Amino acid sequence: METLVRTLKDNRCKITPQRLAVYHVLKDNKNHPNAEAIFKMLEPSYPTISLATVYKSLELFADLGLIQVINLGENSFRYDPNPQIHPHIICTKCNKVEDLSEDYFKDLVSTVASIANYTITKQHLSFYGLCPACNSH
Structure with missing residues (x-):
């Protein structure tokens, strides 16, 4: 989480509870979930979070090099907490x-x-x- 906070600060991005929650759910997840799965994991604890917020957070994290996006084709994307290139x-x-x-x-x-x-x-x-x-x- 320190890396996330530091990277967000360094890039002048807001540090919101929703962004922290999205990253927290993903960071130790080995299942490479999609945005909808992350949303469903967060919804009980964050009933006001939207799927759009999850997507925007994941896009920001990918742009900042914090996560890796895996394109399965046909607009199906999964998210990997390991940003290092690997097969x-x-x-x-x-x-x-x-x-x-x-x-x-x-x-x-x-x-x-x-x-x-x-x-x-x-x-x-x-x-x-x-x-x-x-x-x-």
Whole structure:
């Protein structure tokens, strides 16, 4: 939370209870929730919070580099509290999103840069398939 408060102050953004609550719900969440799920988690404790406030807070956090947005396509976005670039694996049936260890791909960026003769400035690596639960049905 210190990082959030410091970053908001440094960027002259308001520190509101709603923003703090959105970040608090997301910061330790490994499920990569969407905005609607975050809203539903907050609604009992913050009955006046709106879905628009949740979306605006998440957009601000992404712009400030505090979180990562995962685009699942067709306007479906999930939010990752880890802003560092890292690969994900996504279930095409239940839309579960999980982190993959960067260790598996540590040489990939330099290999691609070498092959393509590009200076890589960022990357987004996702794998798609069926999670164990969906695969067993």
